[in-house]
Amino acid sequence: MLVFCLAVCLAAGAETTTATSGAGSFRVEQIYVNVPEMDVFFYAQDANGDSYTPMVVQAAGLELTVGDQHLDTSSLGQADSPICYLVALDNSADIDPADFRQMRGALWQLIRNKQENDQIALYTLAGGAVCVQPATSDTTALYTALAKIQQADGQMDLAGAAGKVAEDIQRDYQALAPRKAIFVCTDGKRIVTNPALLAGLLTDVSSKLNVAMYTFVGSGAPDTLAVLNTMSDGRIVPCTMQEMGSELLAKQQLFATALELRTEVPESLYGERQEIVTLSVPSLGSAVQSSSTVYMGFQMEKPHVGEVQVLGRNTLRLTMNQAINANATRPQFYHVVTNDIWNWHVPVKKVEISEDGRTVTLTTANLYKGQYHVALNKVSSRMSPANVSTLREETDFTVAVWPRDNGFYLARFRAPMLVTILVLAVLFFQWRRLRRRDRSAEQAAEAEHLLAGAEEASTLPRRWVTLFWAQRGSIAESRWAGMVESSLMLGSDATQCDLCLPDPKVRPQHCLLCVRGESLLVQTLSPEAAVFVNGERIGGEHRLQNNDTLRLGRTTIRLVL
Numbered sequence: 001m002l003v004f005c006l007a008v009c010l011a012a013g014a015e016t017t018t019a020t021s022g023a024g025s026f027r028v029e030q031i032y033v034n035v036p037e038m039d040v041f042f043y044a045q046d047a048n049g050d051s052y053t054p055m056v057v058q059a060a061g062l063e064l065t066v067g068d069q070h071l072d073t074s075s076l077g078q079a080d081s082p083i084c085y086l087v088a089l090d091n092s093a094d095i096d097p098a099d100f101r102q103m104r105g106a107l108w109q110l111i112r113n114k115q116e117n118d119q120i121a122l123y124t125l126a127g128g129a130v131c132v133q134p135a136t137s138d139t140t141a142l143y144t145a146l147a148k149i150q151q152a153d154g155q156m157d158l159a160g161a162a163g164k165v166a167e168d169i170q171r172d173y174q175a176l177a178p179r180k181a182i183f184v185c186t187d188g189k190r191i192v193t194n195p196a197l198l199a200g201l202l203t204d205v206s207s208k209l210n211v212a213m214y215t216f217v218g219s220g221a222p223d224t225l226a227v228l229n230t231m232s233d234g235r236i237v238p239c240t241m242q243e244m245g246s247e248l249l250a251k252q253q254l255f256a257t258a259l260e261l262r263t264e265v266p267e268s269l270y271g272e273r274q275e276i277v278t279l280s281v282p283s284l285g286s287a288v289q290s291s292s293t294v295y296m297g298f299q300m301e302k303p304h305v306g307e308v309q310v311l312g313r314n315t316l317r318l319t320m321n322q323a324i325n326a327n328a329t330r331p332q333f334y335h336v337v338t339n340d341i342w343n344w345h346v347p348v349k350k351v352e353i354s355e356d357g358r359t360v361t362l363t364t365a366n367l368y369k370g371q372y373h374v375a376l377n378k379v380s381s382r383m384s385p386a387n388v389s390t391l392r393e394e395t396d397f398t399v400a401v402w403p404r405d406n407g408f409y410l411a412r413f414r415a416p417m418l419v420t421i422l423v424l425a426v427l428f429f430q431w432r433r434l435r436r437r438d439r440s441a442e443q444a445a446e447a448e449h450l451l452a453g454a455e456e457a458s459t460l461p462r463r464w465v466t467l468f469w470a471q472r473g474s475i476a477e478s479r480w481a482g483m484v485e486s487s488l489m490l491g492s493d494a495t496q497c498d499l500c501l502p503d504p505k506v507r508p509q510h511c512l513l514c515v516r517g518e519s520l521l522v523q524t525l526s527p528e529a530a531v532f533v534n535g536e537r538i539g540g541e542h543r544l545q546n547n548d549t550l551r552l553g554r555t556t557i558r559l560v561l
Helices: 001-014 052-057 097-112 139-147 158-171 188-193 196-201 203-207 224-233 239-253 408-454
Strands: 020-023 025-036 037-046 063-066 069-071 076-079 083-089 121-125 132-136 179-187 212-218 237-238 257-264 275-279 286-290 305-310 313-319 334-338 349-352 358-366 370-374 394-399 464-472 477-483 487-491 511-516 519-523 542-543 547-553 555-560
Touching: 020 076, 025 179, 025 257, 037 275, 052 076, 083 132, 083 158, 097 121, 097 139, 097 179, 097 212, 121 139, 121 158, 132 139, 132 158, 158 179, 179 188, 179 239, 188 212, 188 239, 212 224, 212 239, 224 237, 237 239, 257 519, 305 370, 305 394, 334 358, 408 464, 464 511, 477 487, 477 511
Parallel strands: 083 121, 083 179, 179 212, 212 237
Antiparallel strands: 020 025, 020 286, 025 037, 037 257, 063 069, 063 275, 076 257, 121 132, 275 286, 305 313, 313 358, 334 370, 349 358, 370 394, 464 477, 464 555, 487 511, 511 519, 519 542, 547 555
16 A cells, blocks of 8 residues: 555646756745745755755856846755744644654753754644644743643544645735744654555645645554655654654754845836746756745735725725725724814724725724824735835825714723823822821820820830821821830831831931930931931931931831920
């Protein structure tokens, strides 16, 4: 059965992208187009398998032809563009659990050894391709997503997986790194027992996707599958499960040897599809053709609104300069704003796109007389998803009827006014509550002061003091009241001071309140222990008055004498 399948697949194999001569071999990895730029990534090796340097290839007369046009080849160098690895892991329950763990370990090595700006997207294949981690360069996110992948029921659908990956590449074209490579990791037993899957792997799917694609097949006897490597021109890599990680890293090292030819696409080719791109080096006697379908993109005029028609008080018809994607139906893709001091963003409630993608009908909130502009927010062209609109491309229009009325102002300011009134009300009641609490505390302190004055005189100077303190940013106040005999030590260490202030900016022994006759003084203890009285820093001693404020670190103290 295996021999029969190999024969069928060999007959169905796609055109090769490699040309070999006595001088060496050349292979196109990928052609990246984002007009007007075009990058061709390829490999050039001599007869001994060593990579040619860019200087040698340039000197050999490098030629690049697209259709019947010869493009400039003067900008050739070692490829250093980031790579996006789209990794598809076969997580079928039919695979031995130990082998599955080996495959996950191989992907762990790939993540660990990628370059900083390289991206990796993770897919699972059991029962259909599912993206479990969109392309990212965040290694932590990749490790987390990989750890969550478990075996599941279902067979691998290579055609469906290729379609899913192609769809993701097209949708996120500009967000992905310029170089892209698809890695498929599966088990050798599934390849041998599934003729359809084997046929799909031998077909040059990578050529149709215009990306490099490799399938790593884990097997206990990889030598028996060596013929697959030959027939697939190296796209199928048989290996033991233990060696899969090394094979992945070998491909990473291979990518480091790629050459990059940067050129520009002639304007005459914008919007064209090219089936054949030819790269030749006549002096080395070799040439390579890529049968990938290369799309040259739309001319670099971004999608924008060409004309606006006001059909009703809440209906606008937009005529586009080019066909836009049919999925651009979310209201946030469209910004309708007034050109006046109000700068009112008109809410868009519904979007309808015509079949040809050239006309869009918006259902909005009520419009009023005045000047407006409309812009598209990241809407892509239907011809080239890489061509995306920008909010800077604005189109003005005028509404000549439906003047402003009370409803206009009420709709604009109702929510802000309600929020403002609510905030002011909360602040007022909070102020009233704190004021009543402070007044009650002051009255209690005055009563205690009067009662203390009736007691017998002491041999030490005494003074009744009430202190209210709070830390910066806090609305809560603490209170201390008592008879100060001679002095009161303030600080942050409860074992070294009389009144402990829980403030990290206050020193263990910060300052001293001293009673001198009928006066109360504050005395600093060191230059580092700053004391501010009513906002002014003092040094040495300072006489205090009723309702003076002291600031120590982040703590503010108010005195009632």
